Amino acid sequence: MNVTLSATLAANEEIVRRRRSGERVLNLAFGEAGLPVHPSLQERLTAASGQNGYGPVAGLPALREAAAGYWERRGLPTDPGTVVCGPGSKPLLYGLLLAIGGDVVLPMPSWVSYAAQAELVGARPLLVPAPPGEGGVPDPERVVSAVLHARARGRDVRSLLVTLPDNPTGTLAATDAIKKITEIARALDLVIISDEIYRDLVHDASTPFLSPAELAPERTVVTSGLSKNLALGGWRIGVARLPSAELRTRLLAVASEIWSSPAAPVQHAAAYAYTEPAELLERIERSRRLHGTVARAVHARFVRAGVTAHAPHGGFYLYPDFTGLDIATSDELAAHLLDRHGIGVLPGHAFGDDPAALRVRVATSLLYGETTEQRLAALEAADPLGLPWIAASLDHLEEALGDLGPARLPAPRAPRRVPVPGPAVG
Amino acid sequence: MNVTLSATLAANEEIVRRRRSGERVLNLAFGEAGLPVHPSLQERLTAASGQNGYGPVAGLPALREAAAGYWERRGLPTDPGTVVCGPGSKPLLYGLLLAIGGDVVLPMPSWVSYAAQAELVGARPLLVPAPPGEGGVPDPERVVSAVLHARARGRDVRSLLVTLPDNPTGTLAATDAIKKITEIARALDLVIISDEIYRDLVHDASTPFLSPAELAPERTVVTSGLSKNLALGGWRIGVARLPSAELRTRLLAVASEIWSSPAAPVQHAAAYAYTEPAELLERIERSRRLHGTVARAVHARFVRAGVTAHAPHGGFYLYPDFTGLDIATSDELAAHLLDRHGIGVLPGHAFGDDPAALRVRVATSLLYGETTEQRLAALEAADPLGLPWIAASLDHLEEALGDLGPARLPAPRAPRRVPVPGPAVG
Numbered sequence: 001m002n003v004t005l006s007a008t009l010a011a012n013e014e015i016v017r018r019r020r021s022g023e024r025v026l027n028l029a030f031g032e033a034g035l036p037v038h039p040s041l042q043e044r045l046t047a048a049s050g051q052n053g054y055g056p057v058a059g060l061p062a063l064r065e066a067a068a069g070y071w072e073r074r075g076l077p078t079d080p081g082t083v084v085c086g087p088g089s090k091p092l093l094y095g096l097l098l099a100i101g102g103d104v105v106l107p108m109p110s111w112v113s114y115a116a117q118a119e120l121v122g123a124r125p126l127l128v129p130a131p132p133g134e135g136g137v138p139d140p141e142r143v144v145s146a147v148l149h150a151r152a153r154g155r156d157v158r159s160l161l162v163t164l165p166d167n168p169t170g171t172l173a174a175t176d177a178i179k180k181i182t183e184i185a186r187a188l189d190l191v192i193i194s195d196e197i198y199r200d201l202v203h204d205a206s207t208p209f210l211s212p213a214e215l216a217p218e219r220t221v222v223t224s225g226l227s228k229n230l231a232l233g234g235w236r237i238g239v240a241r242l243p244s245a246e247l248r249t250r251l252l253a254v255a256s257e258i259w260s261s262p263a264a265p266v267q268h269a270a271a272y273a274y275t276e277p278a279e280l281l282e283r284i285e286r287s288r289r290l291h292g293t294v295a296r297a298v299h300a301r302f303v304r305a306g307v308t309a310h311a312p313h314g315g316f317y318l319y320p321d322f323t324g325l326d327i328a329t330s331d332e333l334a335a336h337l338l339d340r341h342g343i344g345v346l347p348g349h350a351f352g353d354d355p356a357a358l359r360v361r362v363a364t365s366l367l368y369g370e371t372t373e374q375r376l377a378a379l380e381a382a383d384p385l386g387l388p389w390i391a392a393s394l395d396h397l398e399e400a401l402g403d404l405g406p407a408r409l410p411a412p413r414a415p416r417r418v419p420v421p422g423p424a425v426g
Numbered sequence: 427m428n429v430t431l432s433a434t435l436a437a438n439e440e441i442v443r444r445r446r447s448g449e450r451v452l453n454l455a456f457g458e459a460g461l462p463v464h465p466s467l468q469e470r471l472t473a474a475s476g477q478n479g480y481g482p483v484a485g486l487p488a489l490r491e492a493a494a495g496y497w498e499r500r501g502l503p504t505d506p507g508t509v510v511c512g513p514g515s516k517p518l519l520y521g522l523l524l525a526i527g528g529d530v531v532l533p534m535p536s537w538v539s540y541a542a543q544a545e546l547v548g549a550r551p552l553l554v555p556a557p558p559g560e561g562g563v564p565d566p567e568r569v570v571s572a573v574l575h576a577r578a579r580g581r582d583v584r585s586l587l588v589t590l591p592d593n594p595t596g597t598l599a600a601t602d603a604i605k606k607i608t609e610i611a612r613a614l615d616l617v618i619i620s621d622e623i624y625r626d627l628v629h630d631a632s633t634p635f636l637s638p639a640e641l642a643p644e645r646t647v648v649t650s651g652l653s654k655n656l657a658l659g660g661w662r663i664g665v666a667r668l669p670s671a672e673l674r675t676r677l678l679a680v681a682s683e684i685w686s687s688p689a690a691p692v693q694h695a696a697a698y699a700y701t702e703p704a705e706l707l708e709r710i711e712r713s714r715r716l717h718g719t720v721a722r723a724v725h726a727r728f729v730r731a732g733v734t735a736h737a738p739h740g741g742f743y744l745y746p747d748f749t750g751l752d753i754a755t756s757d758e759l760a761a762h763l764l765d766r767h768g769i770g771v772l773p774g775h776a777f778g779d780d781p782a783a784l785r786v787r788v789a790t791s792l793l794y795g796e797t798t799e800q801r802l803a804a805l806e807a808a809d810p811l812g813l814p815w816i817a818a819s820l821d822h823l824e825e826a827l828g829d830l831g832p833a834r835l836p837a838p839r840a841p842r843r844v845p846v847p848g849p850a851v852g
Contacts, residue, residue: 032479036476037477042472042475042476043475045472045475045691046468046471046472046475049463049468049471050798051463051660052462052657052658052659052660053458053659054458087513087662087685088685088686090685091684094683094684098546116683117683120680120683120684122548231478233478233479233480233686234477234481234687234689235478235690235691236513236685236688236689254546257539257542257543257546258517258520258684259513259517259685260516260659260662261660263513263660263662263689263692264660264661265661266689372476
């Protein structure tokens with residue numbers, strides 16, 4: 001078992017430590033949605049505070065039905081009997097890797113936990129680069145050669161994962177890329193795991209969104225949750241839409257031995273959320289606008305400083321490329337940005353990217369404020385960039401980036417190991 | 427991966443199905459505490475309904491401090507830095523098996539999920555019989571020979587699990603047995619996992635309770651939770667007390683990739699519960715008395731019918747032995763009791779026991795009532811056995827058992843597989 005704690009955790013702890021010691025550090029590392037719980041969800045949790053039964057492993061019938069409705073309204077007709085709920089989409093993804101078995105194809109870069117989970121279940125991830133600007137979907141041609149090569153060497157490759165829209169790149173693959181990868185998955189007989197947890201946060205509602213489940217319903221698992229669209233990360237609730245009774249049975253067998261069920265009061269609140277009442281749709285709409293506005297503003301600061309970065313399509317991430325700086329690795333780049341410029345980000349290496357590629361992940365969602373009042377004000381503001389605390393962070397960033405110049409290598413440092421980690425999120 | 431759903435799930439679903447179709451079936455299968463949430467915990471959950479951050483993987487500092495206090499008051503001085511919280515003790519146990527690695531010695535019989543979890547992480551359980559009346563602790567001498575034999579054959583045995591008090595037998599191993607097994611574990615260099623989730627439900631407060639963590643703090647992990655003492659199973663909260671920083675780091679690495687953290691509002695309520703305020707201590711005291719009174723009454727019914735059964739020491743289980751009946755296996759016995767006598771129980775075989783031993787697990791906690799009002803009345807009653815619904819269930823049981831006679835083999839039946847499982851609890 002690989003017990004090294006992820007670079008995500010190390011970086012986050014380091015940033016928190018520096019801020020506590022009084023350093024002026026902009027935290028662009030942590031992938032939390034950074035927004036408050038909507039009061040109507042607090043009410044539902046309260047109303048369900050007497051619920052203490054375990055309930056079915058698959059989740060409460062009301063929650064499964066509501067989640068089915070959520071998918072149906074997005075063009076995916078769904079039998080509630082094919083839905084499995086879990087305490088976050090993270091455990092569902094882990095359970096799926098265990099239930100499907102074999103090795104998994106992952107986009108490179110991709111969310112830190114996919115590869116780590118694969119290793120925990122004894123699988124080996126096949127990292128296949130995603131084309132620039134099409135993050136979250138491994139290059140279809142390279143998938144074919146990677147899988148055929150791996151199979152020729154005796155490896156049992158059974159699944160392929162896509163992230164729509166993507167973390168860490170913040171981009172959404174075009175429908176053509178989805179069509180191609182779905183055909184490839186069919187030709188290679190791979191289960192597709194489509195992680196669509198950022199789906200409701202595509203910035204421009206007119207951007208075409210295609211789920212592989214529309215094209216290959218027989219082999220696509222869709223996972224989602226309320227951590228990003230409704231900022232309920234700490235409530236731990238996720239949902240999966242399974243393509244077959246057989247895989248569902250296997251997933252439930254795993255779920256029943258690892259986590260039993262999500263917290264009952266949370267399931268009741270989530271059942272309400274998935275019916276998409278007006279006030280929650282409005283909250284998601286405001287969140288989407290805020291994420292888009294701030295991500296674009298941060299993107300503009302990077303571009304202005306001469307750093308290459310694809311414009312963000314969804315979520316609250318950017319993945320700028322610092323090629324040209326006199327620095328050898330993304331780990332050193334992240335350390336340099338923290339040490340010399342007071343900007344906390346995560347190295348692309350942590351997402352499985354080439355260690356020598358000078359790319360980092362920038363999360364923009366911690367700029368909305370430190371308090372519930374500030375965050376609510378950011379949600380309500382016609383011009384959130386004009387709010388003093390957000391404007392100050394953007395100025396800090398601009399100043400820090402303006403000072404980049406041709407960097408010198410930072411002093412050598414021992415690899416970081418963190419004894420008390422924060423959560424590996426986002 | 428083994429994907430057969432457990433007999434627990436199968437039996438429970440079958441009982442629920444029969445009851446829905448109008449059959450008179452006494453559900454003695456399901457291991458839920460069967461009691462309501464205390465109002466002060468509902469209040470704490472409500473007060474924390476705005477909490478949506480992930481927080482540390484190890485759990486909120488307030489919860490870890492409160493859990494440390496809980497153990498200190500039970501003779502186990504605890505640094506909050508050694509506590510890890512999880513969404514139930516079940517995922518903590520799974521994470522521990524993964525973090526410790528190697529094979530694990532389990533008592534036979536033992537809770538259904540231990541062996542299933544071991545198989546999921548790719549380990550093999552070594553089942554070692556527990557002496558009669560000392561359930562939950564594998565026979566020390568037999569542990570030595572089993573481990574030495576397994577190691578001689580190349581197996582990497584690294585841990586040993588005990589359940590105090592025990593599920594499924596309802597008995598608590600005597601302190602001498604704990605001393606012996608702890609010495610053996612030390613001699614064999616095994617990590618001890620001490621599952622003490624039923625500890626607060628030892629029926630007689632004067633019964634001596636010894637945790638292996640008192641004798642071998644350097645190698646003992648203690649796991650617990652609020653599912654049994656405060657009936658919060660569906661809230662999913664568990665705690666573990668780790669013996670070393672190294673194992674803690676490994677467990678946190680696993681936790682961060684599988685579940686992140688327990689639900690934040692639940693953590694806040696649990697932090698309150700573990701400070702053991704007066705009203706919750708009183709609730710646990712009443713629960714303990716009720717569990718003991720009903721378990722002893724059910725025990726008396728079995729003994730009166732000529733069935734051998736050890737008197738229960740804690741929790742809400744009995745493990746009667748029907749030796750003498752003309753039935754071949756515990757699976758057939760459970761089916762017979764359900765089909766012919768309207769009593770739903772779980773076969774000992776499901777707990778890893780010898781399939782030919784005619785033992786079943788009887789859970790007594792679903793007799794308290796069907797509604798919150800009935801269950802509260804049972805908690806409040808000076809004589810819960812006099813409450814009409816409890817008296818009726820005991821009469822039903824007495825009648826059914828009086829009718830046992832020398833049973834004939836039930837008609838052969840296909841092994842049950844259940845497509846939609848309930849949770850594997852208790």
